[in-house]
Amino acid sequence: QVQLQESGPGLVKPSETLSLTCTVSGGSMSSYYWSWIRQPPGKGLEWIGYIYFSGTTNYNPSLQSRITISVDTSKNEFSLKLSSVTAADTAVYYCARPRSCSGTTCFDVWGQGTTVTVSS
């Protein structure tokens, strides 16, 4: 059974770059998309973007200018970089796997989430 685990610094200074990694275990990354989702305190879930195992990406336009999602299938991991962070980027960050679910797309596997705080 595929499992996802996020890792990275829990504290990032304003204007710096947030970097997170999601490690995939229990299965192959091939032929799947991989995604990042976040939830700021007191707010709803926000889809950040996804990457196909081959490297094709799709980003949320609201964050597109600041994000980079990359994949390293040899290490079974994918990563998120979010530049020029502010307090508004404080959130629980989840990695998740979007897959085809009978003609639609659903997130069928999620990591437990990692809290990132932006503060000096």
Place this chain on the structure above:
Amino acid sequence: DIQMTQSPSSLSASVGDRVTITCRTSQSIRSHLNWYQRNPGKAPKLLIYGASSLQSGVPSRFSGSGSGTDFTLSISSLQPEDFATYYCQQSYSTPYTFGQGTKLEIK
């Protein structure tokens, strides 16, 4: 972006009750609607996809219905482990968007 309006934002109920959560979208998404459950400190869990299909391993007391812009998640005969937060999510178009969540609490 497609806006998601989920209601109620919180709900108190007792074990054994039947509850219904509603999700409305700002435009038609046909049946591209998923439901998730999240317990504190745990990974979100897919319950329903495609508006009404039950994810493998999810108890049959969970059901989903709707199409177009109006959708519902129903839980018949609440169990203690069902007290959690529930989210709807549209997968009709990117950027994918989520409802604000419904926190289901024990009365």
